[in-house]
Amino acid sequence: MNDTVNASDSEAPEAPVASAPGEAAAAAPTPAAERRPARRGGRNRRKGAEGGAAPAGAPGEPAAPTGGGRRTHPALEQLAALYPRLFGAQFLPLKRGIFQDLLDAHAGVFERDALKVALGIHTRSTRYLQVVAEGRPRHDLQGRPVEAMAPEHVHHALLEVFRRRKPREGEDPVAKLRRRIAQAFEASGLDRAGYDALVRGRDEQANALLDEALAEVAERDAKAEALLRAFEASGSADVAPFADMYGMDARAVERSLQRARQLRRAAEARAQAPAADAAAELAVEAGSEAVDRGATPSA
Template identity: 60%
Template sequence: MTTDTAPAPQAPRAPKKRKPRPQDRAQNAQGPKSQPQGKQPQPQPQGKQPQPQGRQAPAPQGQQRTARKPHPTLEILFGLYPDFFGARFLPLQRGVFQALLEKHPDVLKKDELKVALALHTRSTKYLERVAAGDKRHGLDGQPVEDVAPEHVHHAILEVFKRRQARTGDDLRPQTRKRIVEAFEKSGLSREDYLALVRSQDPAVNELTDEAFAELSAQTARREALQRAFAASGKTVAEFAEMYGLDPREVGRMLPKS
């Protein structure tokens, strides 16, 4: 005798696992994404835009550079002597400090005058006039004496250093030329001149030596041209044409009769 029995219930099937995709495996290996500490974006204040890198925001008003105000005593001196302390600069007589105190004892104060004169005589405009070889002038506006050769020389080099620091051009050639001109105007021998102008700055001495080396080369060239001209028996124009030279240059290099 058979007995019908109900089929045993089947256990529910486990859900089929999805095969992980390559990008899922990469993400699981890296872990959950999170914002690095200290790198949280900061909200920008309203009305302000972030400044691009490499540029600085303009300085607030009130922090802008203003023109330097002249020393009060220099303003007094300008009123008393506009030819010396105004747009026109001239080398001052030696002893000008004492002369000013004696002429204006009620207006000028000793300590303030000392500072003002130091500022004035160290200015580039003043040194440029000294370097040019202008004569020293008295308070009456009349020339009184030449500037000493060593003062001219040192002014030339100081002006060179200041201007060279502000430009990309090489100012050495024109400075060497000015040194040679100052030497020739001094009337001193080379040895005496160099003894006066030697400095403790090696760079300054090097520039001076370069100027005198150029002078030696020019002198040798001039002497060779003079000997060649004397032996040629030709006129200046003929000699210049023969050597392809400017007649005016030849005339300058020949001794004056």
């Protein structure tokens, strides 16, 4: 994924990192030798002026095509025509196995290797990574959401999008990325240990940023849980007067209470899971013992 951050789609970067030779020549000032009026005579000079190739950047000549133009793989053009909801102006994350689905749905239409290359270009594009980083679900060929995006895919897409991204003037991209990581963690529904185990990689800078984001969420969650306890202890059924009593914004309080309730439900589910697993194991053991004794285990 070596596209520049402004590489907006599957075709090509909008702003190439380096200019092509033709562009450099067009941008350069005209050499003094070219500014001098041509002297009479000089067969080679006259031939160059009449029949030879014009120098790069000559006035009135169209610019030569460069690598910065938009390029579209032919198979991607076909896909955009067939599936505009997936490959058109707006992208959607693709389900795993979409490659085989396309081959099966369009036998003889797509050459296998060409389709593989086209999908690689598409899924490495910044525009595609942006929708993955937003945590949108994966979609099938009919445009139906069929699978949640894995937290680790969201996280790594976020890192890559921000790596490519050119920050705006006065913007702190690190702080913004840290906030996005925190939001992705909260949306995952996982606890800190589970999320960390999925997304932590080998990049030490990225891991340090992950640690900072998780620490911020932990601090915020602790405040939210304390706020929920205070709200429940107040006996109030309405958030607005409770928030007003503490001089807080009612909408912010409501968000914090929702987050605290979500954390409480997740903790209760984790606490119940071992008990359910233990009960299942006991049932299996009881059934095995009954079979060993020659009895039929109850349904």
